[in-house]
Amino acid sequence: DAEITQSPRHKITETGRQVTLACHQTWNHNNMFWYRQDLGHGLRLIHYSYGVQDTNKGEVSDGYSVSRSNTEDLPLTLESAASSQTSVYFCASRGQGEREAFFGQGTRLTVV
Amino acid sequence: GQQLNQSPQSMFIQEGEDVSMNCTSSSIFNTWLWYKQDPGEGPVLLIALYKAGELTSNGRLTAQFGITRKDSFLNISASIPSDVGIYFCAGHQYGATNKLIFGTGTLLAVQP
Numbered sequence A: 001d002a003e004i005t006q007s008p009r010h011k012i013t014e015t016g017r018q019v020t021l022a023c024h025q026t027w028n029h030n031n032m033f034w035y036r037q038d039l040g041h042g043l044r045l046i047h048y049s050y051g052v053q054d055t056n057k058g059e060v061s062d063g064y065s066v067s068r069s070n071t072e073d074l075p076l077t078l079e080s081a082a083s084s085q086t087s088v089y090f091c092a093s094r095g096q097g098e099r100e101a102f103f104g105q106g107t108r109l110t111v112v
Numbered sequence B: 001g002q003q004l005n006q007s008p009q010s011m012f013i014q015e016g017e018d019v020s021m022n023c024t025s026s027s028i029f030n031t032w033l034w035y036k037q038d039p040g041e042g043p044v045l046l047i048a049l050y051k052a053g054e055l056t057s058n059g060r061l062t063a064q065f066g067i068t069r070k071d072s073f074l075n076i077s078a079s080i081p082s083d084v085g086i087y088f089c090a091g092h093q094y095g096a097t098n099k100l101i102f103g104t105g106t107l108l109a110v111q112p
Helices: none
Strands: A004-007 A010-013 A019-025 A031-038 A042-051 A054-057 A064-066 A076-078 A087-094 A107-111 B005-007 B010-014 B019-024 B029-037 B044-049 B055-058 B061-065 B071-076 B085-093 B100-102 B106-111
Touching: A004 A087, A010 A019, A019 A031, A019 A087, A019 A107, A042 A064, B010 B019, B019 B085, B029 B061, B029 B071, B044 B055, B044 B061, B044 B071, B071 B085
Parallel strands: A010 A107, B010 B106
Antiparallel strands: A004 A019, A019 A076, A031 A042, A031 A087, A042 A054, A064 A076, A087 A107, B005 B019, B019 B071, B029 B044, B029 B085, B055 B061, B061 B071, B085 B100, B085 B106
16 A cells, blocks of 8 residues: 655654654655644644655744655755754655645654 | 644543534635544544535544635544544645645543
8 A cells, every 4th residue: 555654753863963854655746745743833844845856945944954856755854953853743745736635653853 | 834723722521422623714725624643643634625615524523614714613423432632624725835734733532
């Protein structure tokens, strides 16, 4: 079955380190998204991509970057991890012209 | 960033009771989606609504797309313990943004 997977599921890192979270989908969806989920804030959009080589900033993009070299993957990089980036991160994908987005299982990141 | 107003924030009910939650926005949406998130997992799509006035069911769940296009409702009938989780609404806007806006979630607890 087609799916969307995130790795790792849990990560602990130190302040200042670079961290990359992986997202891989096998639906061949053009649209991919990264969200962070924090208590009291719901799901907030970090970055998104509408296709290969396309990336766009969301509402909370500072300190994060993404790259889209193929359809299946949208890795999220924290350039220099900060304690404020401790959160649960979700990747989602959506087919071209579709409105429903499908989510991965999430990555819990702790920055110490 | 923009978020939808979702209420109530939390509900604590007895098994067998009916549940109702809603989302409102100052903006018009062309699609409303309802997701459920189990503890430690990603949001899973429950129901998608595509036009004003639409009423759609998925088992014991029923959702409606408000006539004004600025609100949506989710009802759960005869709740059971596995209904526990966080329920999110999401709206897709007209225009070029092509992004989903999420509500802040409703935490549902069901006591057997």
